[in-house]
Amino acid sequence: VNRLPRALGVLLVTGVVVALAVVSAASSAPARSAATVDPNATLTVAFPSDPVTRDPRITVATAHRDVVVQIFDGLVSKNWFGNRTGDNLKVVPALATSWTITNSGKVYTFQLRKGVRFHDGTPFNAAAVVFNFRTWLDRGFEFYYPRAAAANAAFNARSLIRNFRATGPYTFKVTLNRPFAGLLDRLAAASTTFMVSPAAIRQYGNTGIDAHPIGTGPFRFTSHNAGQAVVLTRNDRYFRGRAKVKTLVLRVITDENARAAALQAGQVQIAQGVGLRAARGWAGRSDVKLILGPRPLTYMCWLNVREGPLAKKGVREAINLAVNRQQINQLVFDGKTKAASGFFTPGMLSFDPKLPALGYNPTRARQLLAQAGYANGLNLKFEATTNSNEQEIYTVVQQNLKAIGVNLSVSYTTVGSFLSTQFLPGIKPGSGTDGVCLGSGAEEDSLFSLYTTKTYGWPEAGGYNPGRYHSAKLDGFVEKAFASSSEAGYVSNLRKANEQLVRDYALLWTVRDLNVYGVAANVSFTPAVRLRPSYYTAAVLK
Amino acid sequence: VLSFAAKRILSILPILVGVSVVTFALLLVIPGDPVDSLLPPGTPPEVRQELRKELDLDGRADERYVAWVTHVVQGDFGTSTESGESAGTVLFRALGNTAILALAGILVAALLGVAAGMAMAWWSDRAFSKVINLAVIGNASIPQFWLGLLLLYVFAVQLRLLPIGGMGPIVGESNLATRLEYLLLPAVTVAALPFALIARLTRALFLELKSQEFVLALRTRGYSTFRIWRHLLRNAAPGIVNIVGLQAGYALLGTLFAEIVFSWPGMGTAIQRAIDARDYPVIQGFVLVSGVIFTGITVVVDLAMRSLDPRTEAA
Numbered sequence: 133v134n135r136l137p138r139a140l141g142v143l144l145v146t147g148v149v150v151a152l153a154v155v156s157a158a159s160s161a162p163a164r165s166a167a168t169v170d171p172n173a174t175l176t177v178a179f180p181s182d183p184v185t186r187d188p189r190i191t192v193a194t195a196h197r198d199v200v201v202q203i204f205d206g207l208v209s210k211n212w213f214g215n216r217t218g219d220n221l222k223v224v225p226a227l228a229t230s231w232t233i234t235n236s237g238k239v240y241t242f243q244l245r246k247g248v249r250f251h252d253g254t255p256f257n258a259a260a261v262v263f264n265f266r267t268w269l270d271r272g273f274e275f276y277y278p279r280a281a282a283a284n285a286a287f288n289a290r291s292l293i294r295n296f297r298a299t300g301p302y303t304f305k306v307t308l309n310r311p312f313a314g315l316l317d318r319l320a321a322a323s324t325t326f327m328v329s330p331a332a333i334r335q336y337g338n339t340g341i342d343a344h345p346i347g348t349g350p351f352r353f354t355s356h357n358a359g360q361a362v363v364l365t366r367n368d369r370y371f372r373g374r375a376k377v378k379t380l381v382l383r384v385i386t387d388e389n390a391r392a393a394a395l396q397a398g399q400v401q402i403a404q405g406v407g408l409r410a411a412r413g414w415a416g417r418s419d420v421k422l423i424l425g426p427r428p429l430t431y432m433c434w435l436n437v438r439e440g441p442l443a444k445k446g447v448r449e450a451i452n453l454a455v456n457r458q459q460i461n462q463l464v465f466d467g468k469t470k471a472a473s474g475f476f477t478p479g480m481l482s483f484d485p486k487l488p489a490l491g492y493n494p495t496r497a498r499q500l501l502a503q504a505g506y507a508n509g510l511n512l513k514f515e516a517t518t519n520s521n522e523q524e525i526y527t528v529v530q531q532n533l534k535a536i537g538v539n540l541s542v543s544y545t546t547v548g549s550f551l552s553t554q555f556l557p558g559i560k561p562g563s564g565t566d567g568v569c570l571g572s573g574a575e576e577d578s579l580f581s582l583y584t585t586k587t588y589g590w591p592e593a594g595g596y597n598p599g600r601y602h603s604a605k606l607d608g609f610v611e612k613a614f615a616s617s618s619e620a621g622y623v624s625n626l627r628k629a630n631e632q633l634v635r636d637y638a639l640l641w642t643v644r645d646l647n648v649y650g651v652a653a654n655v656s657f658t659p660a661v662r663l664r665p666s667y668y669t670a671a672v673l674k
Numbered sequence: 675v676l677s678f679a680a681k682r683i684l685s686i687l688p689i690l691v692g693v694s695v696v697t698f699a700l701l702l703v704i705p706g707d708p709v710d711s712l713l714p715p716g717t718p719p720e721v722r723q724e725l726r727k728e729l730d731l732d733g734r735a736d737e738r739y740v741a742w743v744t745h746v747v748q749g750d751f752g753t754s755t756e757s758g759e760s761a762g763t764v765l766f767r768a769l770g771n772t773a774i775l776a777l778a779g780i781l782v783a784a785l786l787g788v789a790a791g792m793a794m795a796w797w798s799d800r801a802f803s804k805v806i807n808l809a810v811i812g813n814a815s816i817p818q819f820w821l822g823l824l825l826l827y828v829f830a831v832q833l834r835l836l837p838i839g840g841m842g843p844i845v846g847e848s849n850l851a852t853r854l855e856y857l858l859l860p861a862v863t864v865a866a867l868p869f870a871l872i873a874r875l876t877r878a879l880f881l882e883l884k885s886q887e888f889v890l891a892l893r894t895r896g897y898s899t900f901r902i903w904r905h906l907l908r909n910a911a912p913g914i915v916n917i918v919g920l921q922a923g924y925a926l927l928g929t930l931f932a933e934i935v936f937s938w939p940g941m942g943t944a945i946q947r948a949i950d951a952r953d954y955p956v957i958q959g960f961v962l963v964s965g966v967i968f969t970g971i972t973v974v975v976d977l978a979m980r981s982l983d984p985r986t987e988a989a
Contacts, residue, residue, distance in 0.1 A: 174845065181947075182939075184757040192714050279712070279758065282725045286716035324714075339758055358767055359939025361844040381844050385937045389823060394838040397831045548950050553705040582716040594717040 173672035174379040175655070178391040178400040182359050182384045186345035187338075188326040189268060189280035194575075194663045197323045198404075199362050199382060201666050203251075204326035204347030207242055207261070207304075207319050210481070210575075213669055218426050218478035218661025219485040223316045223619060227256060227327055227348065227371075228304075237311030237617040244302040248371050250329035251352040258298030263330035265296050265306075267338065277338040283324040286582070287312065311615040313622040314578025317481060321575035350375040350668040360384055376671035395420055395650045401672065402657060403650035404665060407520065408466050411650060421651050425659045428479030429573030429645040430472045431525050433514055434583075434599035436559045436566045437638060441510050448637035450500035451512075453493045454536045455529055460643050464524045472641035474630045475580055479661035481619070482577045482626040490634070490641050497536045509537030515554045516569040517547040525642055526569065542569075558591035558598040568598050571645060575663055577626055581610045584633055601638040679977055686969040693965040694746075697958050698739050706952040707731075708755040729755050731954075742958065752955035756948070761955040764944060765963060771841065772929050772940035778857050779864025779932075780925040784918045787869045791876025796903070798881060806873075814870035818928055822863040822935035829859060839937035863932040868921035875917045879910050912983035919975030923968055 179198065185191060188200035209226035212218075228242040248256040266273040268280040269290060281290070296306045308315070319325050329346040336344045345353045348371070351364035364380040383400060385391045392410040395403040398419070411422045435442045442448050457471035471489035476482045501507065512533070516522050526542045533540045545553070547570075554568045572583065581588040582595040585607045589597030606629045613625030633639070647659050657670040709725055726732050730741075730752075745752060751761035790810065794803045830838040837856050842848040883889070883906050892902050930942035941960065948956035 176844070184951075190712075190758075192712055278725070278728055282713055282717070282721055284714075285718060285721040286714040288716075288718050288721075322714075342758070357844065359771075359943060360840055360937070363845060379845065383840065383844060383937075384939070385839060386943060387934050387937070390826065390839055390935055390937060393823075393826055393831045397834055397838050399830075399838045546950070548711070548952060549705045552707050552710050552952075556710060579715065588716055592719070594713075594715065594719060594722065596715045 168674050169376050169656075169671040170674045171376070171378065173377045174381060175377040175402065175667065175670055175672055176381040176383055176400045177667065178385045178394045178403040179362075179382045180384075180388075180391070180405050181386055182362075185342050186353065186356065186362070187280075187328070187341040188323040188345070188347070189264075189277065189328065189341070190283045191323045192283045197664045199364075200323045200326065200345065200347075201349075201664055202351045202364055202380065202382075202668070203345050203349045203353055204323065204328065205349050206323070206326045207244075208316050209320050212660035212662055212666070214658060215661060216425065216658060218428070218480075219483055221479065221481050221483070221661075223320055223481070226320070227261075231316070233313075233617045237313060237615055238308045240306045240308075240315060241299070242304045242306075244304060245371060246302055248348050249369060250327075250331070250348055251346045251367060252329050252331055254329055254331040256327065256348055257301055258304045259301075260327060260330050261304045262296065262298050263333070264325075264327050265293075267328075267333065268324075269293060269296070275333050275338060280324065280338070284322075287314070287318075287578070287588070311617070312578075313614050313616045313619075314576070314581075316619070317576050317578055317622075350666075351380055354379075372668075375668050377667075380667055392650055395652065398652070401652040401655045402667075402670065406648055406650040408468070408646075408648060411648070412466075414650070419653050421653060423649045423651050423657060423659060424468050425647045426470075426478040426661050427573070427645040427647040428477045428575060428661060428663060429571050430475065430477055431522065431569070431571045431642045431645065432472065432475075433516075433567040433569035433640040434559075434597070434601070435638060435640060437599050437601045438559070439561060440564070440566050441504075441506065441512065442566050444504045445637060446500045446504040447506065447510075448640070450497040450504070450536065451533060451538060451640055452490055452637050453497040453500070454538070455490075455532050455640065455642060456492050457490065457643050458492070459532070460525055460528045463528055464521055465643065465646055469643050469646050471643055474634045474641065475583065475639075476577070476627070476630055477573060477644050479573075479575065479663075480577050482580070482623045482630065484627050484630075487627075487631070494532075494536055501536060501538070506537075509539065511539045511541070512566040513564055514540060514542045514567040514569055515550065515565055516542050516544050517550045517571075518544045519547055519571060521645070522569065522571065529640075529642065555596065555598050556591065558600060567640060569640075572596075573645065573663060577622075578614070580626060580629065581614075584629070584638070585610050599638065601633075601636070603632055603636055603638075606632040606636075678980065679973075682973050682976055686966075686973060689969055690962065690965050694743065694958070694962050695739070697961040698735075698742070701952075701954050701957060702735055708952040708954060711756065711951045729753075731755075742955075746959075746962065751959040754948075754953050754956050756951040756953040756956070761953075761959050764948075764956050765959045768939065768941045768944035769963060771938060772926070772933070772942070775857070775860055775864060775929045775932065775938055775940060776922070776926045778861035779928065780868060780918065780922050782861055782865035783868035783872055783921060783925065786865070787872025787918075788876050788914060790869075790873040792880055792903075792907075794873065794877040795880030795884060798877075798884075807877075810870045810873045813866055814874075816866065818863055818867060818931040819935060821866055822860070822932055825859045825863060826935060839935070841938060860929075860932040860936040860938055863935065864925055864928040867928055868918075868925050871924075872914075872917055872921055876910070876914060879913045879917075880906060883909055912979045915978050915982060916975060919971060919978070922971050926964075926967065 183196045183199045186199055188204045191197045191200055205226050207228040208223050210221050211224045227245050229245050230243045232241045244258055267275050267277045268284045270276055292308055292312055294307045294309045299305045328341055332344050332346040350367055350370045352367045354363040354365045356362045362382040366375045366378050368374050385394055388407050389410055391403040392406045394400045414420055435448055437443055461467055461469050473487045473489045516526055523544055530540045559565045583589055583597055586602045589595035609625045609629035613622050616622045649659055651657050654673045659665055709722055754761045754764050790806055794806050797803045829836045836859055842853050842856050933940045933942035945960045
């Protein structure tokens with residue numbers, strides 16, 4: 133008689149326990165899903181400026197590339213994604229799956245990826261690659277675009293490339309007049325060579341690509357509201373796998389403080405390029421975080437090696453030894469960056485993590501000055517830009533040099549006039565300028581030659597070697613690097629050239645730059661070690 | 675009246691010619707070359723030359739000036755060297771946005787400024803007036819850039835009542851109410867300085883009118899204070915229009931700061947960008963259009979004053 137109610141009791145208790153378990157599981161569910169990605173999320177980014185164009189072929193300045201890197205791909209790329217340190221960078225497949233380099237570095241044959249479609253549904257194949265190359269190389273082509281040709285004029289692309297053609301539906305062959313191992317590097321980094329839908333160029337014309345940017349990339353273009361925002365939507369067929377957010381809104385907020393404020397107000401989830409100063413107040417906050425990473429840019433000054441005190445190598449070495457890079461790091465970058473070890477930085481193929489940073493030794497610096505006949509000190513005059521961080525950095529440098537008896541005066545001008553009057557024309561003889569300073573970097577190592585060699589870099593060649601430094605040894609290493617048919621040969625020779633540059637103290641090196649992002653707590657984002665960010669891997673968590 | 679208007683409008687032509695010549699000459703003198711921002715390092719000189727030719731940067735300065743003026747008269751401001759867009763499109767898009775902001779700012783400033791000025795004149799002998807006066811002076815002394823950031827911090831970041839910037843929601847619905855939300859803070863920022871000046875000048879104007887004989891005459895006839903003030907307002911109208919008109923120019927300048935703080939895509943941001951890139955057609959267009967606007971405002975104010983106060987005809 134008692135059995136039944138007892139069994140009922142057991143059942144009841146079990147039922148309650150199970151129910152409780154279910155309820156508790158259910159209530160703990162949101163806590164667990166806090167780590168899951170919301171696939172339908174909209175990610176809004178506070179963007180420092182509205183890039184002038186959405187047509188990748190004419191994006192000369194890196195600042196113009198912010199939008200196009202989200203929409204377009206090149207034939208090759210680098211292992212940027214998920215690479216936090218940027219010190220083991222390699223050229224990796226993108227729209228080309230493999231390539232061979234033959235005939236002593238002059239013939240490149242690319243096997244192209246099959247099954248890729250542009251955002252307009254038209255297929256990507258060798259014919260599309262040929263079409264794209266013709267728009268900037270073939271003057272006789274109906275869709276030849278002079279501005280794209282100008283944007284690809286570095287290294288004189290037209291005289292470099294002898295011919296190019298499709299040797300199969302998915303095989304593309306480029307023949308060069310002389311070896312140039314920087315080609316892959318260029319195709320990976322320079323968005324001016326990215327692939328645009330030929331159907332779109334036919335339909336809208338070359339100038340219509342700005343309003344109809346159709347590529348193969350992780351996001352497709354939705355709308356552009358001049359000066360306000362660019363809206364992009366995920367490309368669900370992206371060949372690397374689809375992006376983690378459905379909509380990407382790039383909202384233009386030019387003022388740095390306003391970008392930080394927009395993040396704090398919850399109106400954007402990522403603030404691109406916030407100053408460390410703006411972020412100092414975020415220490416105790418749980419809703420926003422600061423994400424820092426290396427950036428392939430170094431603050432440096434090209435020295436006048438032709439005339440004045442810096443024509444003596446000992447003086448150049450002395451001022452390099454007098455600069456306290458740790459102090460600059462602490463005062464300007466909150467101790468988060470690193471001292472320079474030459475031209476190459478993380479995020480560049482030829483960066484050598486084993487190369488030591490430049491040292492600090494004011495005692496030795498004073499000795500060197502005395503040996504060079506400047507025991508009583510000397511005066512130097514530098515030109516620099518009003519770009520962020522430069523004034524702070526060179527104020528520390530001035531104090532450091534003062535300690536060894538060098539009076540450094542620095543004039544600052546906006547970067548536009550600085551480039552036109554100081555940097556591009558080179559230091560004018562008799563001008564009294566001892567150095568020109570510019571934070572410089574690249575995603576493309578071949579640009580090293582434009583900053584340092586005579587053949588490519590002197591002002592007459594259109595290059596960026598304003599101090600007219602020349603070393604036959606360094607130029608030899610660069611030529612060898614360009615003539616090599618392997619990435620290893622390219623990199624090892626460029627590293628040697630960089631070491632030569634450092635040994636000659638042709639520049640005054642300070643510290644490397646940082647990528648600084650303000651990010652909302654519910655957003656996961658690993659910035660690539662690049663000059664421009666890609667939001668392909670960014671995710672909003674539920 | 676028509677011939678007066680015609681004369682007044684014709685008189686601004688030499689000013690505009692002067693402005694355009696000076697701008698053109700300045701751009702020849704200042705360092706920088708639009709081609710620099712369009713070409714990568716390592717560009718061979720011949721490619722550079724080719725592009726200069728394509729952008730019409732070669733040739734004699736006087737010929738280029740004449741060509742430019744001829745095109746502008748036909749409504750063609752040229753092509754932006756930076757973006758390849760029509761310079762007129764760049765110009766009028768930015769101008770339209772700035773106009774919205776400037777008009778909203780001057781409207782707020784005029785309504786509040788005249789009201790505050792009248793209140794200060796009405797209660798001129800009370801402590802209340804001094805309090806308003808102090809507030810007005812304080813307001814006039816705040817840098818606009820800072821005021822904008824302060825408003826943004828309080829209303830957008832801390833209270834989260836209003837959007838942080840821009841002209842409207844980027845995704846989602848946009849109607850008049852949401853657009854006004856975006857307009858409010860920048861308009862108040864723009865209004866701050868003209869508001870203070872309008873209030874002070876209106877106060878002075880009314881104090882002067884208040885002491886005139888006709889006020890005493892009206893009062894002796896037993897007019898109510900309210901009716902007397904209606905008369906005063908009618909008499910003050912030309913003066914107020916003059917004050918507000920003059921401030922409109924400053925409001926336009928004030929938008930430059932508000933635009934940067936509130937990411938308002940107007941002339942301030944556009945011209946800064948054009949100067950950075952040495953985008954000559956856009957810079958020239960901006961200076962010319964600004965000249966037209968500033969001289970245009972003075973002409974409109976002159977004409978309005980004339981219709982409100984026939985005595986100005988004699989002057």
